[in-house]
Amino acid sequence: MALVLGIESSCDETAVALVDSERHIVAQRIASQDEDHAPFGGVVPEIAARAHAERLAPMIAGVLEDAGIALSECDAIAATAGPGLIGGVMVGLVSAKALAMATDTPLIAINHLEGHALSPRLADESIAFPYALLLVSGGHCQILRVDGVGEYRRLATTIDDALGEAFDKTAKILGLGFPGGPAVERAALEGDARAVPLPRPMVGSGEPHFSFAGLKSAVLRAHESGQYETADIAASFQQAAVDCVTDRLRIALAEMDDVDTLVVAGGVAANATVRAALEQLAVDHDMRFAAPPPKLCTDNAAMIAWAGIERLGQSDPLDISARPRWPL
Numbered sequence: 001m002a003l004v005l006g007i008e009s010s011c012d013e014t015a016v017a018l019v020d021s022e023r024h025i026v027a028q029r030i031a032s033q034d035e036d037h038a039p040f041g042g043v044v045p046e047i048a049a050r051a052h053a054e055r056l057a058p059m060i061a062g063v064l065e066d067a068g069i070a071l072s073e074c075d076a077i078a079a080t081a082g083p084g085l086i087g088g089v090m091v092g093l094v095s096a097k098a099l100a101m102a103t104d105t106p107l108i109a110i111n112h113l114e115g116h117a118l119s120p121r122l123a124d125e126s127i128a129f130p131y132a133l134l135l136v137s138g139g140h141c142q143i144l145r146v147d148g149v150g151e152y153r154r155l156a157t158t159i160d161d162a163l164g165e166a167f168d169k170t171a172k173i174l175g176l177g178f179p180g181g182p183a184v185e186r187a188a189l190e191g192d193a194r195a196v197p198l199p200r201p202m203v204g205s206g207e208p209h210f211s212f213a214g215l216k217s218a219v220l221r222a223h224e225s226g227q228y229e230t231a232d233i234a235a236s237f238q239q240a241a242v243d244c245v246t247d248r249l250r251i252a253l254a255e256m257d258d259v260d261t262l263v264v265a266g267g268v269a270a271n272a273t274v275r276a277a278l279e280q281l282a283v284d285h286d287m288r289f290a291a292p293p294p295k296l297c298t299d300n301a302a303m304i305a306w307a308g309i310e311r312l313g314q315s316d317p318l319d320i321s322a323r324p325r326w327p328l
Ligand code: KG4
Pocket: 011, 136, 137, 138, 139, 140, 163, 164, 165, 167, 168, 179, 180, 181, 182, 185, 266, 267, 268, 269, 270, 271, 272, 297, 298, 299
């Protein structure tokens, strides 16, 4: 059985996890920076990098201690090497390099998006390649065909905002606080999703791409009109976003008719309304549906350690660079 230490620091979660090849999360710690960024209504890169630098080393020591395992017993150290906020990525990657060098353990540089893309396989061993993947986070909004580790074909992306970004901006407009996605989801529970007429950008387009900037502007206008309750705007926004996602997926799935599993991953996959709509879409297409448990959807290090397990045997050079941009 193999054991990998995973490190994640690409945005505003500092996270460390030990995962074994039998899919056990042996130990993990995650430190959210929500309180550091909340006064600014969004993630401040400089604050994020400093917080990662302060917290990461004690968290690594803590995870090893929780598991009662020495670093030298790990088969590899996997760290996010991008894409993300470069200061934070560098903190995690440099720490991983130092540990790899000190213990002569292989370093595996992980693409954060691959961490999300493979996370459903950590949660459920029966998820086999190929699968159709909706990857929806704060920075990304893509539909991919996943044929294997490192074998990704992107069928759609966003021409402006990512879906999580649209949730975050909506939360900001409505004064719901930070982080925005869970706040919008909570507010929407009390609202009527048909109360506010909002556009469904791109719906009906023959290409499966996304666009959410127009939806965000419509949310702003609805809010400024003073005609609507906040909860109704939140619920109507969430429904409009879900309608966009299912329509876009329908187009993309038509290009993947040999694929029988639909998977969702990334922070927005934690949203219950999004999950329910995708589950129904899968039923309509006679496909199996899979979503990791919500805690594995938002940023975490278990998915990075798992990607390391999937890539065992790889050993990256100690001079490998952190990459702010790194498409799958
Ligand atoms: O994957 P993630 O933790 O970080 C990135 O890689 O971006 O995703 C964070 C995004 C944020 O935009 C957050 O608002 C959104 O995921 N999110 C949600 C929910 N939980 C997190 N969006 C909608 N509903 C949620 N419950």
